[in-house]
Amino acid sequence: MTITPDAEALLRELAPQVLGVLVRRFGDFDAAEDAVQEAMLAAATQWPAEGLPDNPRGWLIQVAQRRMADAVRAEAARRRRETAVFEREVPDAETVDRDDTLAMFFLCCHPALSSASAIALTLRAVGGLTTAEIARAFLLPEPTMAQRIARAKKRLATLDRPFARPGDAEWRERLGSVLHVLYLIFTEGHTTTSGADLQRTDLSGEAIRLTRAVHRLLPDDVEVTGLLALMLLTDARRAARVGPHGELIPLAEQQRGRWNRTMITEGVRLLTGTLPQGLTGAYQVQAAIAAVHGQALRAEDTDWPRILALYNVLERIAPNPMVTLNRAVAVAMVHGPSAGLELIGTLDDSLGAAGHRLDAVRGHLREMSGDHATAIAHYTAAAGRTTSLPERDYLTLRAARLHQASAARR
DSSP: OOOOOOHHHHHOOOHHHHHHHHHHHHHOHHHHHHHHHHHHHHHHHHHHHHOEEEESHHHHHHHHHHHHHHHHSSHHHHHHHHHHHHHHGGGGGGGTTTTTTHHHHHSOOOOTSSSHEEEEEEHHSSSOOHHHHHOOOOOOOOHHHHHHHHHHHHHHHTTTSSTTTTHHHHHHHHHHHHHHHHHHHHHHSSSSSSEEEEEHHHHHHHHHHHHHHHHHHHHTTTHHHHHHHHHHHHHGGGGGBBOSSSSSSSSGSSSSGGGGGHHOOOOOOHHHHGGGGGGGOOOHHHHHHHHHHOOOOGHHHHOOHHHHHHHHHHHHHHHHHHHHHHHHHHHHHHHHHHHHHGGGGOTTTTOOGGHHHHHHHHHHHHHHHOOOHHHHHHHHHHHHEEEEHHHHHHHHHHHHHHHHHHHOOO
């Protein structure tokens, strides 16, 4: 028997909560992570045959605790005493804060780690992303990212009580890294970087849920509000982004009547509330760009000069190759494809694992300029480099249509 999709989703939701309980009790991240993985495997094996337990979270904690106890039994008496204390707590496991996942984000984003290392570790251990997905988010090779995560674990292992609850000032110190984790989880859910599906709604939905939780705690924080607004405005387009066979539908071709206007309204309201403080945060500016798209009832109504102005602000606040690439599209829409191509000429080696996006944009701008032969070459190159099947199929089809159109004119 195989585990049902509902049970699989439940396991994905509960894993970081169980990990949080074990890590805070034992202080050993690697051992706790191994124990949780073994408990998840036991659940996947036993639940289909025996049925879902009355208290799935408590069941996982008990099994993981036993696995961990087995692993540490040979260690010092302090470890054995902690195990005994933990056993007494298991019956009350449901009383633990249901937002343990969010708490784990803050615990993993330890100030002893660099921001990049803390974010990578949190995405891997708590966020549900694979090392390959994290590497693509950071535009790095997978082995490099694996080494970064391993070093982060080793660094935490040298600290005394690394997963002790932070004080109020430390929570605020870690906020930026936590928001970046949530942003990357949402981004992976919105456009999955590998596999047969364009979107993973489990990831994007969880990122929105957790960001709402942070916003309830910090309703006046511009970047928290901006991130929530950005997620809502972006996720509002979800239903229109995929065709009946799972194919990718680009923004310009989407049926905008299928966009979720309730989410757009909420996102715009949140964003508007931050504007008296000025455009000061990267998530806030990205939300403003998403709002301009969301308020255009037709693709041709899009206020591209305004979008370009916002990308100019974003590149000053948070410069990176993906921002430049997106700004190049806005430049092309305002000043023509040649201007956009000139801007991305500096990005040849800077996009790393996301290099296929550079080829895709080049293909788009070459198609805009009428250079179909070069556009076909770039679309084909991009299709060969992406690990997302919907993106690959879309790019391949785009190249094929241009080839067919060129042949018909000859």
